[in-house]
Amino acid sequence: MKVMFHFFLAASLVVLPSLCKADGVAAFGVASAYNLVALGTVDSHGNTVISGNISTNADVTGRVAAAGMVLSGTTIGSNLYSDPWGSQAPFDLVSNGGLNSGEQFNINSHGNVYAPGSNGNFNFNGGGHRVSTGSSGIDFDSLRTTLDNKSLALAALTANGEVLGTNHSSVNPSFFVLKGTSSTLNIFDITAAQFGDTNHPLDIIAPAGSTILINVDGKHVALGTGIYYNDQQNTGDSSANSNILFNFSDADTVTINGQFTASALAPFAILNGNAQMAGTFIAAQIGQTGEVHNQEFTGTLPPGDPIAPTPEPASLALMGTGITALAGLLRSRKRRHKG
Secondary structure: OHHHHHHHHHHHHHOOOOOOHHHOOOOOHHHHHOOEEEOOEEOOOOOEEEOOOEOOOOOEOOOEEEOOOEOOOOEEOOOOOOOOOHHHOOOOEEEOOOOOOOOEEEEOOOOOEEOOOOOOEEEEEOEOOEEOOOOOOOOHHHHHHHHHHHHHHHHOOOOOOEEEEOOOOOOOOOOEEEEOOOOOEEEEEEEHHHHHOOOOOEEEEOOOOOEEEEEEEOOEEEEOOOOEEOOEOOOOOOOOOOOEEEEOOOOOEEEEOOOEEOEEEEEEEEEEEOOOEEOOEEEEEEOOOOOEEOOOOOOOOOOOOOOOOOOOHHHHHHHHHHHHHHHHHHHHHHHHHHO
């Protein structure tokens, strides 16, 4: 089983060039330019399992992209000033499946939106217009394969940070401390219970400017309190946490009910919550959220991090089968490790 796991992982990495900040290229490709990205999921025959919809009506100060539909009207694009990957975004709002009738959107950026059909209404407060024909400029099938593969490969990386637990913070002994010492990349493995402990907020201690990757194990994951970075809880438009990525490769659901200033990669999960968020949030589907602030992920992920070229149609099913097998093997390995 272990040999097969490494075979599938190696196969997924060998043809996939790395993308990282040092190269001047966004870690998630075009998805890096968006606050909320809903990819959807498909089965081995290409049939939709989870629709790539976004249904929050909370304000989003950055951009939104849905492989399916943006179901609820909201305000978008109020703060694109700190926007390292914005030039890669073809539109500030992408609703690939069109819009519901009567939904109202306030577009506060200077950009355009893509939404086929004529349903929905827009107030373009900074200029811009609606595009309803042609392409959105985002190949969601390729992007989904890419980011599914990325999440699984990141989860397989070996942790180099310490999970210290409580009574290790000089500020608050109840903090649950993760400590990393690398000036470049700190990797942690934690459980859903540790992520969701409402009595012991996560406090990430690591050198400023380092990339922090936190792999969270669990099918149903919920954050009930805020996260801290070097004993501080950064909120709103602060960029202090823009190098922090939580990776939920096992999750079916991710719920954010505590202040969350970091990015999240959960390509197989439905994400929702009621607390303020700031970062890049990528999931299969996104429901109601708290207000979302535009702090795009700017961390540097390791060489060999998989970004796939657009696959030929004949290879999509095979690649999907490989990803499914890799996911099963990864979960099996994690269960054995924790047992």
